[in-house]
Amino acid sequence: MVLSLTKHFDPTQAAAYNSTGTSSTFEIHYVGVLGVAQNALALLSIADVPFKYVLPDNQDEAKKNSTFGFLPVLKETTADGTVLTIAESDAIERYLAKKFGFYGSNLFEETAIDQVLANTNAFIEQIHFKFFGLKDPAAQAEVIQAFVSTIIPKWAKHHEALLVANGSNGHYLGDKLTLADIRTATIISAATFFSGEEIVSETKTPALWKLKTSIEAIPSYVAWRKTDTYKALALKNKELIGF
Incomplete structure (x- = not known):
């Protein structure tokens, strides 16, 4: 088609x-x-x-x-x-x-969500631009070290603080499920691909982990991730980029 x-x-x-x-x-x-x-x-x-x-x-x-x-x-x-x-x-x-x-209902909420999205975009762009274009294993290892020592901890620190300030309830904004939550949940897989659970984990960043597990427990999302289509796409994703 x-x-x-x-x-x-x-x-x-x-x-x-x-x-x-x-x-x-x-x-x-x-x-x-x-x-x-x-x-x-x-x-x-x-x-x-x-x-x-x-x-x-x-x-x-x-x-x-x-x-x-x-x-x-x-x-x-x-x-x-x-x-x-x-x-x-x-x-x-x-x-x-x-x-x-899954967005804001007023300009304040939209602006709060947009700030999270912009920061998350910047985080993932660093990964794409600095890592996935590299073919040399030594160069990749050097970039991974920079991610693990600086970039991922900085991202996790600020996002954990935002979530804690909102009551560690799995959301950035009140008790509302938003695009900011959903995008962060998918990005955590990128962070753990490079650092394991050394930086982002249930014990080290409980608010981020609460967000991730809350999203992953939504019944319709669970059902989607069990489909053959999702499994095939996820497998291809892992083959190409590792996660």
Whole structure:
């Protein structure tokens, strides 16, 4: 399947973006891994709405037809048959979070969430830019040492403090499940890939661990992670990047 996007920012579809998410069906078009689509997939599963992961028959053509030449792309079909397409993983996540109530309800809450997301983005970008482009084992080992000694501890310290200040209840903002929680839960796997449980663990960062285990206990998310589709994507992810 090739997703053809002949219109990108179509003003005639503006009203359809405000449709109730639970009345729509969704597809994530991507390249056969969890990758940068994993948070969008987590959001869809946690929202417990119908969705499919679509591996295009021709990935190059699918990328060519997307808004910016990249995948993933979200395709939403509303109850009246309107098809919406959204590019860029960060935009997809924020759109789904707002549609399903996993974002702020006012500017204060949105700004608090955005700060967490921005910091988490910066953390994961350091990993991608500094590690995954390296082929030399010695260079990789040097970068890992920097992650373990400086980058991961700094990230964990600040996020643990934020969660503790909110009562160590598994959330950054009151008792509300937000995109900030979901994105941090998936990022913990990156931190533990490099450092094991030396830095982030149940005993050393209990508030972060509470967040992770709370997300992983959501029944619809548990069900998604038990599917053959998820297992195949997770296996491919592990083959390519290690986690």
